[in-house]
Amino acid sequence: MSAGLVARIDGTRALSTDQVAEISAVCDRAEDRDGGVTVVLHVSGAPAEPWATGLTVKLVNRWEQALRRLERLPAATIAVATGDCGGAALDALLATDHRIAGTSARLVLPIQDGLIWPGMTLYRLARQLPHAAAVRQAVLFGGVLEVSQAQALYLVHEVTDDLPGALAGAVGRVTGVSGTELAVRRQLALEAQTVGFEDALGVHLAACDRALRRAAAGTVS
Numbered sequence: 001m002s003a004g005l006v007a008r009i010d011g012t013r014a015l016s017t018d019q020v021a022e023i024s025a026v027c028d029r030a031e032d033r034d035g036g037v038t039v040v041l042h043v044s045g046a047p048a049e050p051w052a053t054g055l056t057v058k059l060v061n062r063w064e065q066a067l068r069r070l071e072r073l074p075a076a077t078i079a080v081a082t083g084d085c086g087g088a089a090l091d092a093l094l095a096t097d098h099r100i101a102g103t104s105a106r107l108v109l110p111i112q113d114g115l116i117w118p119g120m121t122l123y124r125l126a127r128q129l130p131h132a133a134a135v136r137q138a139v140l141f142g143g144v145l146e147v148s149q150a151q152a153l154y155l156v157h158e159v160t161d162d163l164p165g166a167l168a169g170a171v172g173r174v175t176g177v178s179g180t181e182l183a184v185r186r187q188l189a190l191e192a193q194t195v196g197f198e199d200a201l202g203v204h205l206a207a208c209d210r211a212l213r214r215a216a217a218g219t220v221s
Contacts, residue, residue: 004033004037004038005026005029005030005033005037005038005039005040005075006039006040006041006042007022007023007025007026007039007040007041007042008041008042008043008044009022009023009041009042009043009044009088009089009092010044010045010088010089011043011044011045011046011047011084011085011086011087011088011089011090011108012045012046012047012048012087013045013047013087013088014047014051014054014055015055015059015060015063015087015088016059017059017062019063019088020059020062020063020066023063023066023067023069023070023092024066024069026039026041026070027066027069027070027073030073030074030075030179031073031074033075033179034074034179034180036075036179037075037179038075038076038077038078038171038174038175039070039073039075039076039077039078039096040077040078040079040080040167040171041077041078041079041080041092041093041096042079042080042082043079043080043081043082043085043089043090043092043093044081044082044083044084044085044089045083045084045085045086045087045089046084046085046086046087046089046090046108047086047087049111050112051087051110051112052112052117060119063088063091064119064120067091067092067095067120068095070092070095070096071095071186072183072186072187073179073183074179074180074182074183075179075182075183076097076098076174076177076179076182077095077096077097077098078096078097078098078099078100078167078170078171079092079093079096079098079099079100080100080101080102080163080166080167081093081099081100081101081102081105081107081156082101082102082104082105082163083102083104083105083106084105084106084108085101085105085106085107085108086107086108086109086110087108087110090107090108090109090110090121091119091120091121093107093156094121094124094125094155095124097182097186098157098158098170099155099156099157099158100156100157100158100159100160100163100166100167100170101147101150101151101156101158101159101160102147102159102160102161102163103147103159103160103161104147105147105150105156105159106144106145106146106147106150107144107145107147107150107155107156108143108144109121109125109138109139109143109144109145111143116139116140116143122139125138125139125155126139127193128153128154128155134153135153135155138153147159158170178214181210181211181214184207184210185207188200188203188204188207191203
């Protein structure tokens, strides 16, 4: 596995069909590689007010569907955040597996008319268990999370002045990991928050069976 796919998401740009296409193109290329690649997103920038002018529900839905596809990729996804990170940049950050932030990074929550934007960023923030209650307070009463707060809430996983070094380390940790099987583990972990034991048992046993077959065959990807 290699960090062969790199994209940059500029949060200062208004949400557009071009940004939907950018995420979709990355997903296309990752899926074509059949799990043998790491996706790295460099995210930065936050939109100026009023950022939601001109948005339509149709466009927001297309963007959310593209991010959902990113979340389900058969590949490890890593985000590197610098400076203020809001809008499309924050959306993309929260849709990745591993999030690295520079020491000057801040998460700028999407505020519209004095309230947080009720899109799926709110959903992703609120699912950050076991810190959901603290995140809920942040999204209801604050528009900016400093990087120390974001790390305490596990919205970012590493904070560093050495972004290239941290990125290289993260890529190294997933080298050799099957992207397809990683996607299965990711989904199992997400479903564990809402699915009961009996309902979960079958899919976990199926995953165990695949793992045993791969081990017996000496398969690593």
